[in-house]
Amino acid sequence: MNDTAGSPGNTAGPGNAAGSQDGFNAGSDAGFQDGAAVDRLLRDAGMDGDGGLRPALLELRSLSAGQPVPSAAVASLMVAAERAPRVPAPVPADAPAAVPADELAARRRAKRRITMTTLSVAASLAAGGAVAVASDQGIRDTIVALNYAVTSFVAGTGGESSDQAGHTPSTGPTQPGGTPAVPVPGAPALSGEDTTPATSPASGAASGGAGSPAPATPGTVPPSGITLPDNLGQGTLTPGLPGADTPGAGTPGDRGPLNGAPLDEVTPSLPGQQPLLPLPTTPPASPSKGQ
Amino acid sequence: MTDTLADEDIQILEGTAEADPAVLFSAAYRAYSGAVLGYLRARGVDDPEAVTQDVFLAFFPKIGDLTGGLPGAKSLLFSIAHARMVDHYRRVERRPDFSPYDPLHDARSTASAEDHVVGQNGGAAALLEGLAEDHREVLALRVVADLSIEQVAGIMGKSQGAIKQLHRRALQNLKDQTLRRNQAHHE
Numbered sequence: 340m341n342d343t344a345g346s347p348g349n350t351a352g353p354g355n356a357a358g359s360q361d362g363f364n365a366g367s368d369a370g371f372q373d374g375a376a377v378d379r380l381l382r383d384a385g386m387d388g389d390g391g392l393r394p395a396l397l398e399l400r401s402l403s404a405g406q407p408v409p410s411a412a413v414a415s416l417m418v419a420a421e422r423a424p425r426v427p428a429p430v431p432a433d434a435p436a437a438v439p440a441d442e443l444a445a446r447r448r449a450k451r452r453i454t455m456t457t458l459s460v461a462a463s464l465a466a467g468g469a470v471a472v473a474s475d476q477g478i479r480d481t482i483v484a485l486n487y488a489v490t491s492f493v494a495g496t497g498g499e500s501s502d503q504a505g506h507t508p509s510t511g512p513t514q515p516g517g518t519p520a521v522p523v524p525g526a527p528a529l530s531g532e533d534t535t536p537a538t539s540p541a542s543g544a545a546s547g548g549a550g551s552p553a554p555a556t557p558g559t560v561p562p563s564g565i566t567l568p569d570n571l572g573q574g575t576l577t578p579g580l581p582g583a584d585t586p587g588a589g590t591p592g593d594r595g596p597l598n599g600a601p602l603d604e605v606t607p608s609l610p611g612q613q614p615l616l617p618l619p620t621t622p623p624a625s626p627s628k629g630q
Numbered sequence: 631m632t633d634t635l636a637d638e639d640i641q642i643l644e645g646t647a648e649a650d651p652a653v654l655f656s657a658a659y660r661a662y663s664g665a666v667l668g669y670l671r672a673r674g675v676d677d678p679e680a681v682t683q684d685v686f687l688a689f690f691p692k693i694g695d696l697t698g699g700l701p702g703a704k705s706l707l708f709s710i711a712h713a714r715m716v717d718h719y720r721r722v723e724r725r726p727d728f729s730p731y732d733p734l735h736d737a738r739s740t741a742s743a744e745d746h747v748v749g750q751n752g753g754a755a756a757l758l759e760g761l762a763e764d765h766r767e768v769l770a771l772r773v774v775a776d777l778s779i780e781q782v783a784g785i786m787g788k789s790q791g792a793i794k795q796l797h798r799r800a801l802q803n804l805k806d807q808t809l810r811r812n813q814a815h816h817e
Contacts, residue, residue, distance in 0.1 A: 376776055383779070384798045392805045398754045399773045403668025409659060410683040416690050417656040443651070 373400045651693040658693075658703050659686055665775050666711050672755050672770040673715045681718070685711045705781045708771065712785050739815065760807055765800035772797055 377396045381387040409417060472478065666685055670678035688710050696702055738756040758766045764786075771782045783793045
């Protein structure tokens with residue numbers, strides 16, 4: 340039914356609209372329905388008797404004829420016509436999800452995957468950079484030297500520590516907790532090697548006296564170059580050592596091993612550490628003839 | 631506009647509103663994409679085909695929250711299309727696109743078969759030229775989009791009584807304008 344066939348200036352009415360996809364029959368149906376819709380509009384506006392307006396309205400309705408071709412993005416969201424249900428059947432709520440719903444979930448999963456991949460790559464790069472920095476020998480040595488200097492200063496060795504801080508402090512593991520850096524007996528005494536030859540007997544004595552408190556442990560080099568006697572590590576000290584009568588031996592209260600004090604009464608040391616002996620300022624004198 | 635295929639789409643929209651969003655989306659596209667395109671053409675939006683696709687892309691995420699079945703889907707679609715149209719004219723106001731007017735190349739007199747086949751529909755859209763903004767909008771929504779008074783009131787933000795009055799005045803103005811053009815054409 341061509342309602343617009345006779346209308347002037349309307350060579351192609353909706354009944355014969357080119358936009359009709361299903362051919363003439365569908366176009367006719369569409370035209371009929373358009374005409375009915377226009378009549379309803381005019382009736383609602385109280386202008387249903389006005390014949391002059393109807394063609395204009397039908398021409399306006401022709402703008403909506405046809406279906407535009409969906410873009411790629413829109414088509415990806417649609418279900419193919421052949422897969423769409425023709426007969427409206429009740430779909431149970433627990434029906435398995437169709438492919439398009441899975442596509443949406445797959446897109447979400449892909450986005451999450453990309454985010455996780457980016458985060459993991461960034462974390463790996465950060466960890467690798469941290470490992471590279473930590474494995475740098477120079478940085479490690481610097482940290483050890485700094486620790487040595489701080490602990491020596493805290494232990495109260497004063498200037499002696501400052502002299503020793505310049506040496507390579509690779510003397511092995513240091514005590515944790517900021518305790519005085521007393522090297523473990525038997526540890527390589529690299530600092531001892533750099534000092535005067537007088538310390539080598541002390542090193543030998545220290546290694547020989549495993550069961551007794553070593554008077555001079557490796558690494559604790561007297562900066563003043565005082566040579567310790569070999570018999571210190573063997574416990575042969577007796578009261579009244581010449582050091583007690585020697586000028587400059589200090590006050591009677593300084594009962595170090597050279598001043599007659601047993602080795603046990605030397606300067607108290609931290610548990611587990613070798614006792615630190617107070618070093619005399621003067622070289623030991625020879626045994627007195629009277630004994 | 632509605633054919634046998636659209637009837638099935640309508641049934642899909644009515645019956646499976648809580649099921650597969652892609653099925654609902656497909657049915658909505660088949661049922662209303664032509665009306666959305668016609669509305670955007672009637673309002674003179676640039677590249678109405680592309681904007682129609684944008685409207686449906688904006689519509690898809692909201693399918694899950696859709697209520698009201700078929701009328702609800704239609705209202706939502708044209709609400710989005712109306713917003714796109716408003717955005718278009720705001721952009722035009724801020725950045726007007728100047729083009730020289732040549733009356734010899736102005737084909738807006740009467741609709742020709744050639745124009746209709748090519749898809750320009752310059753005559754149909756030109757019917758609304760010269761009308762007030764509100765009149766053009768109400769006619770585009772009522773006539774081209776085939777929306778009810780209630781739906782148009784919701785989109786335009788007016789009462790139903792105001793829309794009825796606006797619709798009546800718009801039809802009267804359209805009638806007067808059409809008569810003037812026909813008289814000028816005959817002369």
